[in-house]
Amino acid sequence: MTVKIYGPTASRAVRALWIVHELGIPFEHVPVEMKDLKGADYLKVNPNGKVPAMVDGDFKLFESMAINLYLAAKHGKGGFFPASxxxxxxxxxxxxxxxxxxxxxxxxxxxxxxxxxxxxxxxxxxxxxxxxxxxxxxxxxxxxxxxxxxxxxxxxxxxxxxxxxxxxxxxxxxxxxxxxxxxxxxxxxxxxxxxxxxxxxx
Ligand SMILES: N[C@@H](CCC(=O)N[C@@H](CS)C(=O)NCC(=O)O)C(=O)O
Missing domain, CATH: 1.20.1050.10 (Glutathione S-transferase Yfyf (Class Pi); Chain A, domain 2)
Structure with missing residues (x-):
């Protein structure tokens, strides 16, 4: 399943883009523009109308730190998400x-x-x-x-x-x-x- 990362690179979305690159997982970048964040389509992804947001299959998540902790826990190897x-x-x-x-x-x-x-x-x-x-x-x-x-x-x-x-x-x-x-x-x-x-x- 390809993870979707929403938000322009020049925003907090770069945090989520960093982690997908770091983890080496397939991803799709959706560089939704700031002017479209409060539009009906994007509000279905993140009701706060903010970026980043992530969609992984049927699972939607907002908040940059939560997205990164989720992806690290799911895909982190070699201690990137620690064991203890x-x-x-x-x-x-x-x-x-x-x-x-x-x-x-x-x-x-x-x-x-x-x-x-x-x-x-x-x-x-x-x-x-x-x-x-x-x-x-x-x-x-x-x-x-x-x-x-x-x-x-x-x-x-x-x-x-x-x-x-x-x-x-x-x-x-x-x-x-x-x-x-x-x-x-x-x-x-x-x-x-x-x-x-x-x-x-x-
Ligand atoms: N605490 C949130 C902050 C998200 C946030 O404020 N993102 C900014 C872009 S860097 C945004 O979407 N601003 C548009 C707005 O507030 O309408 C996170 O870390 O994900």
């Missing part, structure tokens, strides 16, 4: 943590820099977002001390999910100099061929 319940829980932990602690401030800065007209920019919101990031990045930097990956000793869905969120730090040129372990880990994850292939998906 504890290590699986750590994959959920880092995925939820990325969404709750890191995604919003990074997105605030990204949107302000690239999507917001100059007269609509909100320097206070950007300053608040900049202030929020050192705390989680400090936590991550500590966890990554002396280790290459978040869970066990190899690349897992935890790394993929969190790195896909943290990748937004690149276009905003976030200064990782106080967090060298995060910087090295992020470069390690984003240099994977599957991430590059995901970004090149048409």
């Amino acid at each position: 319940l504890e290590d699986q829980a750590l994959c959920y932990q880092w995925s939820f943590w990325g969404m709750t602690e890191v995604e919003k401030p990074l997105l605030t800065i990204l949107m302000d820099m690239f999507m917001t007209p100059p007269d609509k920019r909100k320097p206070e919101a950007v300053a608040e977002a900049q202030q929020a990031l050192p705390r989680p990045f400090g936590v991550l930097n500590g966890i990554l001390q002396g280790r290459e990956y978040l869970v066990g000793s190899s690349f897992t869905v935890a790394d993929l999910n969190l790195a896909s969120i943290c990748s937004w730090a690149k276009p905003i040129k976030y200064d990782f100099s106080p967090f060298p372990n995060v910087s090295a880990w992020l470069d390690r994850c984003l240099s994977r061929p599957a991430f590059k292939a995901a970004r090149a998906t048409k």
Whole structure:
């Protein structure tokens, strides 16, 4: 069964495209345009009118982290989705943590820099977002001390999910100099061929 991934590459859909490339499973990319997300056809796929969404046979799923954890659990080999319940829980932990602690401030800065007209920019919101990031990045930097990956000793869905969120730090040129372990880990994850292939998906 071919998994369908909905959403333009230049959206959070790239997270799901990364994982299908990483897993090497057959997939169909449906690059539904942002202007069509609230149309009746797409609302049947994801009633929230957001991307990404995934369809696997009769099964529909939305939320990027849930899609990736599902696909990793279903197809992950060689520890990409770890075997032990504890290590699986750590994959959920880092995925939820990325969404709750890191995604919003990074997105605030990204949107302000690239999507917001100059007269609509909100320097206070950007300053608040900049202030929020050192705390989680400090936590991550500590966890990554002396280790290459978040869970066990190899690349897992935890790394993929969190790195896909943290990748937004690149276009905003976030200064990782106080967090060298995060910087090295992020470069390690984003240099994977599957991430590059995901970004090149048409
Ligand atoms: N928490 C959701 C967020 C989905 C989301 O907001 N996606 C954006 C694109 S990156 C979207 O569909 N925006 C259109 C809209 O909000 O109307 C996820 O991670 O899948």
